[in-house]
Amino acid sequence: MVKKKEKDKEPSETTDAHSDKPEPTDTDLANTLTKEELRKFYEEKGIDLSLDIPIHPKPIPQFEKSVSDKIASKFGSKVNVDYVRPNRIRMSTKREDILDVAYFIRDELGYDHAESVAGVDYPDSKEIEIVYHLGSYTDEQKESQILSLATRVPREDIPHPGKDRSRTPTLRDVFYSVEFHERECFEMFGVYFEGHPDNRRLLLPEDWADIPPFRKDFKIKGR
Amino acid sequence: MTTPLPPGIELEKIDERIMTLNVGPQHPGSGHMRLIIKVDGDYIVSCDPDPGYVHRGEEKMAEYRNYIQNIPHLERPVIHDSSNILYPYCLAVEELLDIEVPERAKYVRVIASELNRCIYTLYWLAIYGIFLGHSTMFMWPAGDRELFIDLLEAMSGARVTHAFLVPGGVRNDLPANFEERCLRQVNYFEKRLKEYEAIFYQNPLLIARTAGTGILSRTDAIRLGTTGSVLRASGVDFDVRKKEPYDVYENLDFETVVMKEGDSYARSRVPYLEMFESCRIIKDALQKMPKSGSVRTKLKPNPKGGNDEVYRRVESGRGALGYYIVSNNRPEPYRVKISVGSFRNLICIPYLLKGEKLGNMPAVYWSLNYWPVEADR
Numbered sequence: 001m002v003k004k005k006e007k008d009k010e011p012s013e014t015t016d017a018h019s020d021k022p023e024p025t026d027t028d029l030a031n032t033l034t035k036e037e038l039r040k041f042y043e044e045k046g047i048d049l050s051l052d053i054p055i056h057p058k059p060i061p062q063f064e065k066s067v068s069d070k071i072a073s074k075f076g077s078k079v080n081v082d083y084v085r086p087n088r089i090r091m092s093t094k095r096e097d098i099l100d101v102a103y104f105i106r107d108e109l110g111y112d113h114a115e116s117v118a119g120v121d122y123p124d125s126k127e128i129e130i131v132y133h134l135g136s137y138t139d140e141q142k143e144s145q146i147l148s149l150a151t152r153v154p155r156e157d158i159p160h161p162g163k164d165r166s167r168t169p170t171l172r173d174v175f176y177s178v179e180f181h182e183r184e185c186f187e188m189f190g191v192y193f194e195g196h197p198d199n200r201r202l203l204l205p206e207d208w209a210d211i212p213p214f215r216k217d218f219k220i221k222g223r
Numbered sequence: 224m225t226t227p228l229p230p231g232i233e234l235e236k237i238d239e240r241i242m243t244l245n246v247g248p249q250h251p252g253s254g255h256m257r258l259i260i261k262v263d264g265d266y267i268v269s270c271d272p273d274p275g276y277v278h279r280g281e282e283k284m285a286e287y288r289n290y291i292q293n294i295p296h297l298e299r300p301v302i303h304d305s306s307n308i309l310y311p312y313c314l315a316v317e318e319l320l321d322i323e324v325p326e327r328a329k330y331v332r333v334i335a336s337e338l339n340r341c342i343y344t345l346y347w348l349a350i351y352g353i354f355l356g357h358s359t360m361f362m363w364p365a366g367d368r369e370l371f372i373d374l375l376e377a378m379s380g381a382r383v384t385h386a387f388l389v390p391g392g393v394r395n396d397l398p399a400n401f402e403e404r405c406l407r408q409v410n411y412f413e414k415r416l417k418e419y420e421a422i423f424y425q426n427p428l429l430i431a432r433t434a435g436t437g438i439l440s441r442t443d444a445i446r447l448g449t450t451g452s453v454l455r456a457s458g459v460d461f462d463v464r465k466k467e468p469y470d471v472y473e474n475l476d477f478e479t480v481v482m483k484e485g486d487s488y489a490r491s492r493v494p495y496l497e498m499f500e501s502c503r504i505i506k507d508a509l510q511k512m513p514k515s516g517s518v519r520t521k522l523k524p525n526p527k528g529g530n531d532e533v534y535r536r537v538e539s540g541r542g543a544l545g546y547y548i549v550s551n552n553r554p555e556p557y558r559v560k561i562s563v564g565s566f567r568n569l570i571c572i573p574y575l576l577k578g579e580k581l582g583n584m585p586a587v588y589w590s591l592n593y594w595p596v597e598a599d600r
Contacts, residue, residue, distance in 0.1 A: 087467060088534060113448035115536070116562030118547050133534060133547065133562065137445045137459050144467040146534055146545075177448025180570050203275035203599055214283055 061086045063141065067109060074104060082150070090148040095168040098151045102132075102174040110139035111147055114171070117181035119189035121216045127152045128189050130168060132178065153191055159211055161190035162199065170196040188214040241268055246584070248276045254595040258572070258588070262581055270576040272569055278599040285559040289525055290316050293556070295386045300563070301597040302383050304343035306336040306375075307539035308563075308597070309388040311546040314469055314535040316390035319528045319550055322520050328392030329470040330512035334405070335378060335387050336537075337501040337508075338371045341412075343540035344494045345371075347592060351491060352423065354585040355432055360423045367415050370408045377401060392519035402509050409502050416498055424492060433487035437575040437587035440485055449571055451542020451564045452497070452592050456482045456489035463538040475507045487583075490590040494540070525554045541565050541592045565598035 061084065068081045068089050078097045082090040093101050105111050115133040122129060132149045136142035156164045170193035171178050182193045183202040190212040193199060201208070211218055240263050247257040257273040281300060285293050297312055298305035310332065317324060345364035352360025372382050377398050379387040387394050423429055439449070444457035454461055462479040464472045480496040482489040528550030536545035542564025549558040568591050575587050 090532075112445055115448070115543065115545055115567070116547060116560060118558070118560035118562075120549055120558045131547070133545070137454070137461050143461065146536075148534065175448070176446050177567070177570065180566065184566075201275075202273075203278045205275070213280065218283075220280075220283065220287060 060084055064089050064145070067142075067145070067147075070109065071101070071104065074108075075101060082148075087144050088146055088148070090150065092150040092152070095151045095153060098149070098171070099169050099174065101149065102171050105134060105147065105149065106174050109147075110142055111136045112138055112175075114175045114178045114181060115146065117178055117185050119185045119191060119214065121155070121189060121214065123155065123216045126155045126157075128155045128166060128191055130185060130191060132171060132175075134175065156190075159190040159215070161186065161212060162192045164190075166190055167192040167194050169194050172196055188212055190215070240264070244581075248273075254593075256595040256598075258576075258584075260576070260581070260584070265580050265582070267576050267579050267581055267584065270573045272572045274569065274595060274598050276599070277596045281600045282559050282561060285556055287555060289554040290320070290390060290528070290556070291522070293559075294389055295384070297559075297561075298384060298386060300561070300600050301343070301539075301541075301594055303346050304339050304540045305383070305385050306332070306339040306388055307343075307537060308544060308561075309386070310336055310469075310537045310539075311535045311544055312548075313388050313390045314537070315533045315546045315548045316528075318533045318535065319531055319548060320390065320522065320526050322391050322522065324392050324470070324520060325517040326471075327513045327516040328518040328520075330508050331378075331393045331397060331518055332388055333471055333475070333508050334505055334512075335375065335385070335393065337504050338375055339385075340540045341498050341501050342368055342371045342375070344498055347494065347540070347589075347594075348419075348491075351589050354589050355429060357423065357426070357428065360419075363415075363419065363422075367412060370412055374401075374405055374408060377404070389519065391522055392517070394519070396518045402512075406506065406509060409505050413499065413502050416495075416502075419495065424495065429491075430488065432583065432586050433491060433590065434484075435486050435488075436583045437487045437490075437579060437590065438485050439571065439575060443574070444485070447570050447574065448567055449542075450567050451538070451540075452493040453490055453568050453571060454542065455480060456493045457485040458483040463536055463543050467536070469535075469537055471508070471511075472504075474511060475504050477504050477507070487586050487590040490592070494592065527552055527554055528556065536562070539564060541594055541597065542567065561600055563597050563600065564592070565594045566600075568593055569598055 064084045064086065068084050068091065071079055071091060072081055075097070079091050079093050079101060082092055111134040113135055115135050118131045120129040120131065129150055129152050134147045134149060136145065151168060153168050154165045156166055159166065168191060170182055172182065173195070179198070180202060182196055183198065183200065185191055186193060186199055187201045187204045241261050244260045244262060245257055246260055248255055255277045257276070259271040259273055261268040279299070281297060284296055294309065298309050301308050345368040349361045349364040352358070375385055376382050378401070379385040379394065439453065439457050441458045444454050444459055458481060460479055460481045465479055477500045480493050480500065482493055530550070530552055532549045534545055534547045536543050544564060545562040547560040547562065548556050551557040571591055572588065576584060579587060
């Protein structure tokens with residue numbers, strides 16, 4: 001009983017201190033709770049919690065939020081912030097806008113290199129997603145951060161790498177370090193990077209005649 | 224008339240002065256990769272690395288196996304550093320499945336990964352010695368490496384491919400009297416390491432062949448997105464263990480090794496100095512470790528990952544090593560991307576070898592701490 005009273009007091013105190021701000025929403029409340037409390041909170045709301053869904057009762061970190069807000073306020077609806085977690089921000093954009101966003105991230109926010117460029121194949125929605133994981137060596141606050149910038153390109157059922165619609169502008173002029181990562185992505189997913197000076201194969205043999213092997217429709221034999 | 228060979232195989236003659244050479248893929252000086260080098264007399268005009276001879280599709284294989292079955296094959300890209308390549312996978316799966324790791328397991332993991340870092344660095348150093356014709360430097364690290372191999376064998380039961388780190392902790396607890404034995408061997412190894420200084424790092428032969436060759440400036444190291452010892456030898460103070468501490472690294476006492484020169488000598492010296500820091504970490508961890516307790520959180524059978532994605536990274540022997548895992552409510556991951564230090568440092572090879580003498584190629588190439596098998600995955 002004592003605990004409950006304390007809990008009742010806490011939100012009222014905070015609202016007194018920051019009376020200008022709007023009342024905390026459900027998600028704000030949920031971020032302050034521990035795991036057990038969160039489970040009860042969801043049950044009271046009538047949300048079904050199957051045991052397989054992991055619960056992340058972590059508060060939204062302030063610094064990461066401020067970084068994502070900068071991008072969101074600059075580009076508005078062109079950029080979609082997918083999540084903000086401790087040390088991780090993910091945002092997605094259309095391929096037409098990715099160069100503008102990338103230049104802004106490099107020049108204004110201090111991210112200076114790419115850690116990886118990952119392709120993810122989604123045959124059901126007929127799209128391939130390219131995810132750039134960007135990091136910073138020069139900005140002390142952002143050294144622990146990874147910013148994921150994702151874009152989607154159309155996916156052909158019968159791929160002709162380099163000759164079909166699966167293409168996106170290269171980020172090599174923005175982040176020089178993506179050069180070999182994009183070459184790998186091109187051979188493994190068949191996504192052509194427009195403007196890349198060296199769209200050759202890197203890891204696959206020169207005489208590889210099958211479809212790009214990291215697509216979902218390329219099956220490992222016997223599986 | 225002879226049949227024409229496929230492109231890149233023949234000894235191509237471009238003009239009277241420039242000739243194309245293939246170094247590798249079976250050359251002892253390149254590992255399992257090919258360097259297509261164009262030379263003008265003794266000087267390298269351009270270099271085009273051609274990796275992929277040991278590409279095994281680890282990322283594709285991971286999509287067919289569940290989170291536990293993935294453990295043994297994901298360490299195959301670099302068996303000498305097996306704990307460090309599994310470390311980010313375990314961290315990522317733990318975040319995905321929302322698993323808490325026991326306190327003692329965190330310390331055991333740190334000890335295992337630092338022992339593995341020493342094993343890898345000693346192996347690399349041995350090959351660097353034989354590259355430069357210094358056969359003593361091949362024998363000594365290869366022999367001292369056995370100390371740590373024995374320790375990890377006592378911990379995990381296997382000499383090289385340990386598969387010791389698992390999501391939720393480590394596979395089994397430390398054997399009896401491990402702390403005492405580990406401390407004794409690490410103390411002995413530190414004494415041995417000091418002898419390397421006189422025979423190798425102060426050796427005029429090494430200094431003449433590496434100092435001032437393959438200089439990578441600080442700006443270029445950042446622009447090219449290099450990582451690990453290459454980055455720190457160029458004066459950038461970046462170590463994932465310090466900048467984004469995982470498990471218990473923030474409680475442990477160690478320093479980042481940074482050198483400003485950016486040449487092959489600095490790149491060969493940074494991993495050596497880091498071995499002293501590894502010894503410091505191991506000794507500190509042995510002291511601060513809880514003396515008893517659980518070392519593994521049991522997972523549910525065949526756990527499912529939810530609709531989520533995660534990117535975790537650690538500092539391996541070759542730089543930052545990250546795993547990007549996408550999951551879609553299935554026991555198998557939907558996509559696993561391994562971002563390895565070797566692949567990220569590959570971009571330096573054409574950049575650094577241009578204008579260098581052909582004889583300096585091994586000294587520059589192996590100073591990049593490049594492991595062909597890991598780069599190909």
